[in-house]
Amino acid sequence: MQFGIFSVGDVTPDPTTGRxxxxxxxxxxxxRIAQKAEEVGLDVFATGEHxxxxxxxxxPTTMLGYIAATTEKLxxxxxxxxxxxxxxxxxxxxxxxxxxxADGRVDLVMGRGNTGPVYPWFGQDIRQGIPLAVENYAMLHKLWREDVVDWEGKFRTPLQGFTATPRPLDGIPPFVWHGSIRSPEIAEQAAFYGDGFLHNHIFWPKEHTARMVQFYRQRFAHYGHGTAEQAIxxxxxxxxxxxxxxxAVKEFRPYFDNAPVYGHGPSLEEFSTQTPLTVGSPQQVIDRTLSFREYVGDYQRQSFLIDHAxxxxxxxxxxxxxxxEILPTxxxxxAARRAPGTPDAPTHASLLAKQQSLATVTE
Known part of the structure; x- marks a missing residue:
């Protein structure tokens, strides 16, 4: 099980100081937050793209390249x-x-983002969001796996005899998660390729998250990548x-009440009941986080948003x-609850070992 943090990188006034x-x-x-994440023993730091x-x-690659030079394991x-x-x-x-x-310490989450105007800024039509996600990823998947690529699609000029450089490290593309809050088409895409599916899980009730993850698991098995329980x-x-x-409640309340996304809406107590937000003691955070497994099954990565609002x-x-402090617990x-045979989250090292093992078998 990997544990990490993700940041959306918002520049928001501190409601307690106005600064x-x-x-x-x-x-x-x-x-600094990424560096601290490694210091306390976390596995992953993820940045948004806006x-x-x-x-x-x-x-993101500029920031992550800098962080790579100042960390060792993250x-x-x-x-x-x-x-x-x-x-x-x-x-x-x-x-x-x-x-x-970064010596292979890289994976990424594909998504469509949450800002509609970004589409025309980059010459695209938001009404084509899902088809763009499907076609562009099909092209990316090919670019990372074929040294010379011919490509023709709907949304960009064709490629003829093109080679993306540099080639992926050790011939192994970065592992891809497909992130979505509400789109089954993206869960389907993740399942089709045998990639990971990351559900945002911070704005919706657990029933919605459970449905999306279950759909992905079923389709992952349908495409022959393993059992539903082996989906990532x-x-x-x-x-x-x-x-x-x-x-915790007293200190966080003004930040919650004025947060750009959910401020001036449901109360802190209502939002904490309706979503996975946990404001409380270390034991409450432990108990709530462990409960996620009850409705999505064994999973491979837990990422927390903590630097916002x-x-x-x-x-x-x-x-x-x-x-x-609570990470060892x-x-x-x-680990104690994990069913036998549950896979770990893929890393560059594990994918390289798998590639070498398959090469040995075929020799």
């Missing part, structure tokens, strides 16, 4: 790589380059933690310290 960090401060804070205020991570990922508005050739080359620089599943989540639950860097680093409890 808004500069873009430079927010970017530097994200780097091209509009109030967000700063418009160039898997570097994305919480969304915009498969609809990025050119697949550029994705293929950028993330292969990052693979080499990731979940999002979010928490705010203090040693005392009352202190204007929370200052000092507070986020304190949250990471607390997460580091989460690891041991998930």
């Amino acid at each position: 808004t960090p500069t873009e430079r401060e927010r970017i530097k804070a994200m780097v 091209h509009n205020p109030p967000f700063v991570p418009s160039s 898997i570097l990922s994305t919480s969304t790589t915009l498969i609809t508005t990025n050119d697949p050739v550029k994705i293929a080359e950028d993330y292969a380059m990052l693979q080499h620089l 599943v990731g979940l999002g989540g979010q928490f705010f933690m203090r040693k005392n639950s009352q202190d 204007g929370l200052p860097l000092k507070t986020v680093l304190e949250q990471l310290d607390l997460l580091g 989460l690891r041991s409890e998930f």
